[in-house]
Amino acid sequence: MSEYTEESRLEKELTFQFPHIAKEEPGQIKEAAEFCEGYKTFLNEGKTERECVAAAKKRLLAAGYTEFDATKTYAPGDKVYKINRGKAILMTTFGTLPVREGVRINGAHIDSPRLDLKPNPMYEKNDIAYFKTHYYGGIRKYQWGTVPLAMHGVAFKKDGSKAEICIGEAADDPVFCISDLLPHLAAKQNERRLPEGLKGEELNIIIGSIPYTDEKVKEPVKLLALKILNERYGITEKDFLRAEIEMVPTQKAVDVGLDRSLIGAYGQDDRVCAYTALIAEIEAQSPSHTTVTILTDKEEIGSEGNTGMNSRYLLHYIDTLARMEGADIKEVLSHSMCLSADVNAAYDPTFADVFEKNNASFINQGCVLTKYTGARGKSGANDASAETMAKVIALMEADGVYWQTGELGAVDAGGGGTIAKFIAQLDIDTVDLGVPILSMHAPFELASKLDVYHTYKAFAAFYKDGMAR
Ligand code: MN
Ligand code: MN
Numbered sequence: 001m002s003e004y005t006e007e008s009r010l011e012k013e014l015t016f017q018f019p020h021i022a023k024e025e026p027g028q029i030k031e032a033a034e035f036c037e038g039y040k041t042f043l044n045e046g047k048t049e050r051e052c053v054a055a056a057k058k059r060l061l062a063a064g065y066t067e068f069d070a071t072k073t074y075a076p077g078d079k080v081y082k083i084n085r086g087k088a089i090l091m092t093t094f095g096t097l098p099v100r101e102g103v104r105i106n107g108a109h110i111d112s113p114r115l116d117l118k119p120n121p122m123y124e125k126n127d128i129a130y131f132k133t134h135y136y137g138g139i140r141k142y143q144w145g146t147v148p149l150a151m152h153g154v155a156f157k158k159d160g161s162k163a164e165i166c167i168g169e170a171a172d173d174p175v176f177c178i179s180d181l182l183p184h185l186a187a188k189q190n191e192r193r194l195p196e197g198l199k200g201e202e203l204n205i206i207i208g209s210i211p212y213t214d215e216k217v218k219e220p221v222k223l224l225a226l227k228i229l230n231e232r233y234g235i236t237e238k239d240f241l242r243a244e245i246e247m248v249p250t251q252k253a254v255d256v257g258l259d260r261s262l263i264g265a266y267g268q269d270d271r272v273c274a275y276t277a278l279i280a281e282i283e284a285q286s287p288s289h290t291t292v293t294i295l296t297d298k299e300e301i302g303s304e305g306n307t308g309m310n311s312r313y314l315l316h317y318i319d320t321l322a323r324m325e326g327a328d329i330k331e332v333l334s335h336s337m338c339l340s341a342d343v344n345a346a347y348d349p350t351f352a353d354v355f356e357k358n359n360a361s362f363i364n365q366g367c368v369l370t371k372y373t374g375a376r377g378k379s380g381a382n383d384a385s386a387e388t389m390a391k392v393i394a395l396m397e398a399d400g401v402y403w404q405t406g407e408l409g410a411v412d413a414g415g416g417g418t419i420a421k422f423i424a425q426l427d428i429d430t431v432d433l434g435v436p437i438l439s440m441h442a443p444f445e446l447a448s449k450l451d452v453y454h455t456y457k458a459f460a461a462f463y464k465d466g467m468a469r
C-alpha cells in the first residue's frame with residue numbers, strides 16, 4: 001500500500017505553502033545568526049544616511065573598491081563606487097558581458113523616519129532649553145515621547161568648515177528626550193485621537209535645564225546649552241541654519257526573544273536591505289552582468305531631492321557606463337533588471353485585521369517578493385510583470401533561497417510606496433524584494449535573522465546568476 005492517498009498526492013502536486021525556515025531547515029538558524037552579527041554592527045555605525053554612506057565606504061575600501069573614474073577602462077571583476085553628495089552611494093562590479101546587455105540593479109534606501117531639527121531649533125521656556133523638530137517620514141508621533149534620543153548630523157560654520165555632530169551614542173554621553181504627560185493628568189490628552197497623542201509641535205526635545213550664571217542674559221539656560229555645544233563643536237546658534245541634524249533613538253541593535261531569533265533596532269527600514277545588498281555587492285566575483293548597487297536617500301519623503309531616486313543621478317551613472325563602451329543608453333536600460341530592495345509589513349497576530357493572511361508576509365518565512373505596493377487600487381505602484389516575477393522566483397529557487405510574497409496590508413487598509421516606480425520609469429523591469437518587518441517606522445523595529453539572511457542570499461543569487469532577460 002502506498003504511503004500517500006491519491007488526495008494527498010494531488011494536494012502536494014497542485015497546492016503550495018511557504019515553509020517556516022526553522023521548521024524546514026533548522027541548520028539555517030546558526031548561519032543566519034552569524035551573518036546578522038555584521039548587520040548589527042552596521043546598524044550601530046549608520047543611524048543617518050551620511051553615516052551609512054561612510055560605513056559602506058569603509059567596507060568597500062577594505063574590499064578593494066576604488067572611486068569610479070569615467071576616464072579609466074575597467075575589466076570584468078573590477079570594483080568601483082561613486083558617492084552622491086555624501087548621502088547616497090552607487091557601487092559596481094564590472095561583468096563579463098558588455099554593459100549593452102543590461103546592468104543588474106539592486107537599490108535600497110538608507111534614510112529612515114526620524115525627527116529633524118528645525119533650521120532655528122533652540123529656545124527656552126520656564127528655565128528649560130529645547131530643540132524644535134520637524135518629523136521626517138511617516139512616524140506615529142506618540143511613539144517618540146520618552147524615548148532616549150541621540151543627536152547626529154553636520155553643521156557648517158561661517159568659515160566653511162564642517163562640524164560632524166554625534167551626541168548620545170558613546171557610553172558616557174548624555175542623551176535627549178521628549179517629555180509626555182503622567183497618566184494622572186492625561187485625562188484630556190487621552191481623549192485625543194491617536195495620531196494627535198503627541199502633536200507635531202509637541203515633539204520638543206529637552207536639551208538642558210541649568211542657566212548660564214549671569215543675570216543680564218535673556219535666555220540663560222539656552223545659552224549654557226549653546227556654550228557646551230560651542231565648546232564641543234565650535235558651532236554657534238546661526239550655524240543651525242546651515243546644518244542637517246537628525247534626532248534618532250539611542251538604542252543599539254540587540255537580539256530580541258529568548259531564542260534570539262529577532263533583531264530589534266532603529267532604522268531597519270531600510271538599512272536591512274542596504275546591508276544585505278552591500279554584502280552581496282562586495283562578494284560578487286566576476287558576475288555576468290555589470291552590477292549597480294544603490295544605497296539611496298530620501299525614500300521616506302517620496303524619493304525627492306537630488307540624493308533621492310526621483311532625481312537623475314542613477315540615469316546619469318548608467319549613461320556614463322554606456323558611453324564608456326559606446327553603447328546606446330536606451331538599449332542598456334531596456335535590457336536591465338532591478339530589485340527594489342525594501343521592506344514589507346510582517347503579519348502581526350495582535351493586529352491581524354489589517355492583513356489578508358493569504359497574501360501577507362510572515363517572519364521566518366524568508367525574504368518577501370512584493371509584486372505591487374501603492375494604495376487605493378494599486379495607485380502609485382510599480383506592479384511588476386508576471387515575466388519579472390517568474391524570473392526572480394526561478395532565480396531564488398535555483399539557489400535555495402527561502403522566499404514568500406507579501407502585500408502591504410489588506411486592500412484599502414492603507415498603503416505605501418518604494419523606489420521601484422522611479423527605476424521602472426527608466427524602462428527597467430523592476431520588482432520589490434526585502435525583509436518583513438514588525439513595528440515598521442517605530443523607534444525600535446523588529447526583523448527575523450532568518451529573513452535577513454535569506455534576503456542577502458536572494459541578492460547574492462541575483463548578482464551571481466545575472467538573471468537572463
Ligand atoms: Mn523602506
Ligand atoms: Mn519606510
